[in-house]
Amino acid sequence: MFDPNVIRKDFPILSKLINDKKLVYLDSGATSQKPSQVIEAESNFYQKFNANVHRGAHALGDEATQMLESARQSVARFIGGKEKEIIFVRNTTEAINLVAYSWGMDNLKSGDVVISTIMEHHGNMVPWQQVCKKTGAKLELIKIDSEGKLDQSYFKEKLKLKPKLVAFTHVSNTLGTINPVKEMTKLAHKAGALVLIDGAQAVPHMKVNVTEIECDFYVFSGHKMLGPMGIGVLWGRQEILEKMSPFITGGGMINEVFEDHATWAELPDKFEAGTPNVAGAVGLASAIEYLEKLGMENVRKHDMEIVGYTLDKLCKVRNLAVLGPKDADIRSGSVAFEYKGVHAHDVATILDSEGVAVRSGHHCTMPLHKSLGLSASIRASFNVYTTKSDIDSLVKAIGKVKQVFGK
């Protein structure tokens, strides 16, 4: 049985008091909380297995290496890729920069087109702006329709430009929209483009299988899916990764080094220069195990229920305008809104005084906010431990805004 009230017991931080009130944590989209299992797995690594990996012939080093590779296996199983296609990085942002600078700098040239979308997190927009600036390629952004979904006919129109790459998010961190990744990937491939999908807001909430999506790169962060900070994943198709140059060079990623040049190690080592975050990878594997035990179908069902409940409640509050689609079937993870006449930061401060933690600002989607005519919004975001009672607390705290601002 999936019961968020039972699940909560695994998350020590959720019993913390904020301003003498029970913490109502509705900022899981920024980073999720971590269950004791994950915290213990990471600390257990340092207590019993800590040694550097892929070096020195001693037993402890072998154990540490074994744990890193076993974490890689867990990730591969979880998203349906091969082990050597799993590259450990720090986070989503680093994964995208790796592709942008390695694949992008080698394959893009003046006149080429890269397609992204207006709903991207800055992490999947700024690296492409930078690489386009350096290579002379042109960045085209797909617009959204009035509901907050990607405008598919605009996308098809832009595909006629024969882009080299299409990079878009699986789930929008601001609108909550789930994009039709499989269909879009098929269309992009037909136009001759490679496809990179930003899964930062999808992997925590739903079953993702990269082989079924048939994309070329899929990236996500451990810290948004109950795992530790500082560990993230780039999955890339083997034949593409093999042709790519390394992004960061140095120790751990070489085959042979001569005085004036070097040759590269095989996958995945080629992309993992320097000492990796082994404890983070071990923690991530533990988070995956935790999610697998809950069952990703159940996780998604709960996600949809909470999103639906929040939409229902917030749509009834006067002066509130919810961003994104009104249908929980095509949303995941969060609900962002505007409080008419009161600045998002002021709303968030008032909510905070009631113990309700939400995000306010542009959530790293400035161009999207601008296109919606907003400078900032308030976002409530969820994870497996979010209860309907958390949402009730949110709605109650929103009532306080009127008391203070009279609006």
Added chain:
Amino acid sequence: MDLYREEVMDHYEHPRNQGELVGDDVIYDHEVNASCGDSVQFYLRIVNGKIVEVKWTGVGCAITTASASKLSEYLQGQTLREIKDMSEEELAQKGIGFEVNPGRIKCLMLPIKVVKKILTHTSKI
């Protein structure tokens, strides 16, 4: 809510000295709060190194608005030298006079940043 006490709300709802100034004796600049995109612009009319008139424009939250409003009242009559010699914290203490929790310091300090920025490129001191 302590933060949104009467004085702050009064300056938010009735901001003082809003508008623009033009003329050779006016120095101005603007600054943005990167966390929400809010921007504030300050205009200072300077006569013999003294601020004789202050106006400001911008969109902001209650904190930024009240802070800009209070600061605009304080600056009137000060010399540029006095303002330049103060640290940002000192200027906030004297010119704004209310405090916020750490998450809102950027909102509070935005008007201070603008004024300090103006002082980096003026020759009217």
